[in-house]
Amino acid sequence: xxxxxxxxxxxxxxxxxxxxxxxxxxxxxxxxxxxxxxxxxxxxxxxxxxxxxxxxxxxxxxxxxxxxxxxxxxxxxxxxxxxxxxxxxxxxxxxxxxxxxxxxxxxxxxxxxxxxxxxxxxxxxxxxxxxxxxxxxxxxxxxxxxxxxxxxxxxxxxxxxxxxxxxxxxxxxxxxxxxxxxxxxxxxxxxxxxxxxxxxxxxxxxxxxxxxxxxxxxxxxxxxxxxxxxxxxxxxxxxxxxxxxxxxxxxxxxxxxxxxxxxxxxxxxxxxxxxxxxxxxxxxxxxxxxxxxxxxxxxxxxxxxxxxxxx
Amino acid sequence: xxxxxxxxxxxxxxxxxxxxxxxxxxxxxxxxxxxxxxxxxxxxxxxxxxxxxxxxxxxxxxxxxxxxxxxxxxxxxxxxxxxxxxxxxxxxxxxxxxxxxxxxxxxxxxxxxxxxxxxxxxxxxxxxxxxxxxxxxxxxxxxxxxxxxxxxxxxxxxxxxxxxxxxxxxxxxxxxxxxxxxxxxxxxxxxxxxxxxxxxxxxxxxxxxxxxxxxxxxxxxxxxxxxxxxxxxxxxxxxxxxxxxxxxxxxxxxxxxxxxxxxxxxxxxxxxxxxxxxxxxxxxxxxxxxxxxxxxxxxxxxxxxxxxxxxxxxxxxxxxxxxxxxxxxxxxxxxxxxxxxxxxxxxxxxxxxxxxxxxxxxxxxxxxxxxxxxxxxxxxxxxxxxxxxxx
Numbered sequence: 066x067x068x069x070x071x072x073x074x075x076x077x078x079x080x081x082x083x084x085x086x087x088x089x090x091x092x093x094x095x096x097x098x099x100x101x102x103x104x105x106x107x108x109x110x111x112x113x114x115x116x117x118x119x120x121x122x123x124x125x126x127x128x129x130x131x132x133x134x135x136x137x138x139x140x141x142x143x144x145x146x147x148x149x150x151x152x153x154x155x156x157x158x159x160x161x162x163x164x165x166x167x168x169x170x171x172x173x174x175x176x177x178x179x180x181x182x183x184x185x186x187x188x189x190x191x192x193x194x195x196x197x198x199x200x201x202x203x204x205x206x207x208x209x210x211x212x213x214x215x216x217x218x219x220x221x222x223x224x225x226x227x228x229x230x231x232x233x234x235x236x237x238x239x240x241x242x243x244x245x246x247x248x249x250x251x252x253x254x255x256x257x258x259x260x261x262x263x264x265x266x267x268x269x270x271x272x273x274x275x276x277x278x279x280x281x282x283x284x285x286x287x288x289x290x291x292x293x294x295x296x297x298x299x300x301x302x303x304x305x306x307x308x309x310x311x312x313x314x315x316x317x318x319x320x321x322x323x324x325x326x327x328x329x330x331x332x333x334x335x336x337x338x339x340x341x342x343x344x345x346x347x348x349x350x351x352x353x354x355x356x357x358x359x360x361x362x363x364x365x366x367x368x369x370x371x372x373x374x375x376x
Numbered sequence: 377x378x379x380x381x382x383x384x385x386x387x388x389x390x391x392x393x394x395x396x397x398x399x400x401x402x403x404x405x406x407x408x409x410x411x412x413x414x415x416x417x418x419x420x421x422x423x424x425x426x427x428x429x430x431x432x433x434x435x436x437x438x439x440x441x442x443x444x445x446x447x448x449x450x451x452x453x454x455x456x457x458x459x460x461x462x463x464x465x466x467x468x469x470x471x472x473x474x475x476x477x478x479x480x481x482x483x484x485x486x487x488x489x490x491x492x493x494x495x496x497x498x499x500x501x502x503x504x505x506x507x508x509x510x511x512x513x514x515x516x517x518x519x520x521x522x523x524x525x526x527x528x529x530x531x532x533x534x535x536x537x538x539x540x541x542x543x544x545x546x547x548x549x550x551x552x553x554x555x556x557x558x559x560x561x562x563x564x565x566x567x568x569x570x571x572x573x574x575x576x577x578x579x580x581x582x583x584x585x586x587x588x589x590x591x592x593x594x595x596x597x598x599x600x601x602x603x604x605x606x607x608x609x610x611x612x613x614x615x616x617x618x619x620x621x622x623x624x625x626x627x628x629x630x631x632x633x634x635x636x637x638x639x640x641x642x643x644x645x646x647x648x649x650x651x652x653x654x655x656x657x658x659x660x661x662x663x664x665x666x667x668x669x670x671x672x673x674x675x676x677x678x679x680x681x682x683x684x685x686x687x688x689x690x691x692x693x694x695x696x697x698x699x700x701x702x703x704x705x706x707x708x709x710x711x712x713x714x715x716x717x718x719x720x721x722x723x724x725x726x727x728x729x730x731x732x733x734x735x736x737x738x739x740x741x742x743x744x745x746x747x748x749x750x751x752x753x754x755x756x757x758x759x760x761x762x763x764x765x766x767x
Contacts, residue, residue: 092507096507096508097515098511185390185391185392185393186392188390189390189411189414192414251505251506251507252505254505258505260400260503260730261726261727261729262726331507333506333577334501334504334505334509334575334577334578334580334581335504335505335506335581336580336581337580337581337727337728338725339414
């Protein structure tokens with residue numbers, strides 16, 4: 066039990082930071098640059114951990130210092146629950162609901178930290194993070210509930226026994242569509258937006274506090290993608306030996322991240338906060354709702370394609 | 377009942393300082409925005425953080441060195457300043473510059489406009505978070521700098537102008553390879569125009585953002601591409617016909633509304649125009665000497681205008697017959713464009729501040745001419761103070 070917990074945490078940490086390295090290299094290459102080393106995120110993280118952490122005078126010190134810990138701690142808990150390749154879920158029934166709640170904590174930590182920092186940039190960044198969170202969580206949760214209804218369970222172990230992308234492709238598209246917003250990169254880096262508000266909530270953070278706040282965000286990107294992989298590409302992961310499963314799962318996540326985060330980041334300008342709600346509450350939400358209604362109405366439109374697989 | 381700090385509409389008013397040191401500004405300037413939520417309701421600006429007392433230095437050195445000093449006012453307009461300066465001195469001394477020198481000066485001026493407008497497109501992309509556009513335009517901009525290096529041996533400070541002509545001649549071979557480089561830049565300009573004007577996310581960030589009406593542009597004295605984006609057909613190259621511009625037919629490129637998209641339209645059209653003009657200049661380069669000798673600079677005064685990439689640049693030069701200038705006064709285009717910030721910023725969103733700030737292509741360091749510090753405290757001098765002499 067202890068061993069599997071340690072394996073899950075180490076795997077989540079290494080994979081999350083490696084994903085950022087992959088994303089940065091892909092973005093760099095699409096911008097005609099060489100980009101940093103794939104391990105740059107590790108160097109940055111360990112460098113920051115060795116620095117001094119400053120707390121500005123005007124803030125509420127407790128909230129300010131609690132936010133980074135909250136962010137990373139919640140993600141480490143989520144790493145134990147989301148079925149990663151080498152481990153299975155630590156809790157039983159209803160763990161999907163728990164994971165969805167846990168995944169909302171890093172943004173909430175950013176909101177807390179930004180508001181507590183006493184900086185106008187942090188305050189504006191916090192307000193933008195609220196709008197972003199409301200925007201992308203809506204289609205994501207509808208898509209997840211659709212899958213849970215179809216699986217007849219909120220338990221990730223049960224859900225990931227089927228590759229739900231073959232049954233509910235529209236819900237899968239809606240969920241994948243929310244990835245860039247969850248990863249908070251262009252065009253959805255509105256809460257950081259360094260040319261506008263000087264990286265918003267992060268502006269007053271330094272040293273280990275900054276490292277943990279960023280680690281929370283990196284872990285969230287990885288875990289969000291692994292939740293999507295586990296829910297929509299479930300069977301692909303659990304058929305084989307643990308090491309093969311691990312490679313397959315990481316490959317799926319890496320493809321999701323490069324195709325839907327890095328390329329989007331490289332080809333768009335940053336959007337505006339007023340636009341984010343309109344953006345996510347139209348097409349992605351509509352896709353998720355259509356799949357939900359079709360499923361409730363008993364329409365199995367993918368049956369003719371994947372009927373042989375028994376879905 | 378209103379709570380302290382909250383207005384009657386329930387918004388907390390927040391003062392957001394941008395600058396003097398801020399990622400959105402390449403140079404020091406300070407803007408103080410008053411915002412309600414994300415909306416800007418008031419703006420104040422302050423310049424004078426990078427005063428280098430160049431005008432004073434110009435009076436303390438022999439005039440042969442001043443050409444190189446004014447060249448260093450701006451890293452981008454490093455040809456427009458000395459061009460205007462030498463034209464003023466030549467006007468006072470009545471020096472007839474050879475035709476070939478005039479053409480070479482014009483070639484440098486147009487190449488400078490090309491790289492400056494490409495630089496603007498990149499910075500505008502960077503301000504709205506479109507890093508790929510920034511990387512692309514700046515990579516292609518290197519071709520113009522390579523061209524400068526081939527022609528003058530320098531990439532930024534060309535040292536091309538001198539009183540009575542130019543220092544670097546252009547050989548046949550250089551003209552040929554410049555033509556092929558310009559043909560390449562022509563296709564690049566089309567690609568940049570397509571990337572900027574056809575992109576949905578740029579249109580979303582630029583359409584209707586930072587608008588300036590034609591009346592406001594005239595009233596606030598906007599110059600250059602900033603004024604042309606608001607529909608003011610004012611181009612010093614067309615109006616003053618300095619250097620070799622009299623030999624070519626140029627149309628001022630104008631757009632309407634003055635918003636970010638209009639600014640981009642004007643600059644991208646000028647980019648194409650400048651590339652074609654430079655090709656024509658290379659093709660029509662007259663034979664002859666590139667420099668004439670001169671004896672003495674008599675006492676006199678001259679004021680003149682040159683179209684720098686950022687707009688109308690005014691130099692005033694006064695000589696007294698000695699080796700030193702009596703007075704040099706420089707009005708950089710950004711100083712004339714700063715008042716147009718106020719209508720552009722009012723009512724905009726916080727997210728639009730950087731792109732609006734960048735849209736007029738500001739160059740604050742060139743603009744800073746005077747800073748008054750009394751007892752360690754900066755003060756603002758009004759027009760009345762200047763008239764009554766109470767400073």
